[in-house]
Amino acid sequence: MNEIRPLSSLLNLPFISHVRRxxxxxxxxxxxxxxxxxxxxxxxxxxxxxxxxxxxxxxxxVVAAAQEGLRRLKAGQRRMAIHPNCGSNLAVAGTLAGLGAxxxxxxxxTSEERSRMERLARLPFAFAAATLGIILAQPLGTALxxxxxxxxxxxxxxxxxxxxxxxxxxxxxxxxxxx
Numbered sequence: 001m002n003e004i005r006p007l008s009s010l011l012n013l014p015f016i017s018h019v020r021r022x023x024x025x026x027x028x029x030x031x032x033x034x035x036x037x038x039x040x041x042x043x044x045x046x047x048x049x050x051x052x053x054x055x056x057x058x059x060x061x062v063v064a065a066a067q068e069g070l071r072r073l074k075a076g077q078r079r080m081a082i083h084p085n086c087g088s089n090l091a092v093a094g095t096l097a098g099l100g101a102x103x104x105x106x107x108x109x110t111s112e113e114r115s116r117m118e119r120l121a122r123l124p125f126a127f128a129a130a131t132l133g134i135i136l137a138q139p140l141g142t143a144l145x146x147x148x149x150x151x152x153x154x155x156x157x158x159x160x161x162x163x164x165x166x167x168x169x170x171x172x173x174x175x176x177x178x179x
Contacts, residue, residue: 011148019048020151022177024081026051027150028069029175031080033057036065050160050176059164062173066159073154081152082142088149089141096133096140104129155179 010016023046030044030053042055053062072080104125106118146152156179163174 007148011151015048017151018157018177019046020149021154021157021179022046022048022051024073024150024152024154025066025069025157025175025177026053027083027086027145028073028077028080029053029062029066030069030083030085032065032068032072033061036061050174053173053175054170056171057173059162059173062164062175063159063162066162066175070154070157070159073152078146078152081150082145086141086145086149088144089137092141092144093134093137096137097130098133100129100133101126 011020026044026046029051030042033040033042033053037057040055040057042053042057044054045052069080105122157177158179160176160178161174162176165172165174
């Protein structure tokens with residue numbers, strides 16, 4: 001239990017907690033947007049000051065979705081803070097798949113220690129290890145979001161503004177928050 005206390009202390013630092021709450025609101029906004037527009041393709045990114053939504057969506061839809069997401073989080077709908085397409089999931093999947101393949105191929109062995117043919121013979125094990133890593137990443141990525149990268153209890157977080165601009169031909173909405 002003592003190992004968890006320093007992580008909890010770190011995650012509850014005001015600036016980290018604020019980013020985690022913004023990340024939760026970003027996910028809740030994405031959920032609300034996808035409920036309204038099933039085939040919408042968007043990317044989000046959280047920051048200390050709020051979050052960004054990249055993609056073709058109207059400002060009115062972003063405002064409505066952010067307000068709905070915030071309302072639902074404050075109403076206790078904690079699952080709104082978890083999103084299946086979060087970069088946290090991709091990072092966990094990539095790390096586990098890469099580590100599994102690396103270990104299956106012989107780890108850090110040099111070419112003198114293992115012949116090329118021996119390594120090629122281990123390739124099916126590398127594929128299996130990478131696949132297992134991706135399978136394990138699904139629940140681990142969700143747990144990482146729930147306990148580390150987002151904070152579903154958004155407290156007094158509120159939306160200050162939503163602005164739109166175009167960057168390199170991509171529509172970007174900036175959602176500013178405080179609280």
